[in-house]
Amino acid sequence: MDLLAEKSEYNFMYLRYVLPAIAEGFYRDFSIKELPQGLLDYYDQHWQRMGMEGENRPNGILLSILVAAGTPVSSKLIADTAGRDRYEVLEVLERWRGFLKKERVEGQECYSTYHYTFAEFLQEKPAIKREAAKLLAAKNDRIREALTADEGEGDEEE
Known part of the structure; x- marks a missing residue:
């Protein structure tokens, strides 16, 4: 013990x-x-196990959106921001479910990091830093608008 x-x-x-x-x-x-x-070694071990430095590296952008947003975001917003299919985004989020918090916000299922230490870990990963910087440079206005817009469309997720 x-x-x-x-x-x-x-x-x-x-x-x-x-x-x-x-x-x-x-x-x-x-x-x-x-x-x-x-905990940080555990996160890193999981990162490696998920192939985030290899074939799954493009999925880092999805996690970088969570970090850049700093607030719970819907899979639709993540998909739109990343230019990816929403169901593909949901599959990736499901693989990271143990590290993410899912909650209903204004009628939508939204995601954020479960614990601040995971967000901090992600912020230190070079792939996440790079993708987050690109997102903030290229799509900052779009993210800000999406996060502050009235999302009362009631977009239900399975």
């Missing part, structure tokens, strides 16, 4: 993520010594 506490760096969020990952079999050859050291 002491080793797990040390691995978690005494952060309860670590346990919130790592214990379910153990139960789901992400650590098949389970050895407590091989668990990531701290």
Whole structure:
């Protein structure tokens, strides 16, 4: 138990993520010594497992929209901003569901990061920094308008 506490760096969020990952079999050859050291290492390990430096790198833009927005956003807004299909966006968000918070805002399902440490982790990733900078430079007005517009259209998501 002491080793797990040390691995978690005494952060309860670590346990919130790592214990379910153990139960789901992400650590098949389970050895407590091989668990990531701290929450940021866990995030990085998940980032690598999701292939975000490889074939799934383009999905980083979807996460960068969450970071750039700084407020819960709908999958439609993410898709429109990224120029991607909404259902493709929903699939990516589903793969990151453990790190995201889904809530209903003005009749729409909206997404944000579950915990500020994940947003901070994302902000430090070079791919996210690059994509967020592009978004803010090219589409800042569009994002701002979309976030402040009356979204009372009642766009329901499955």
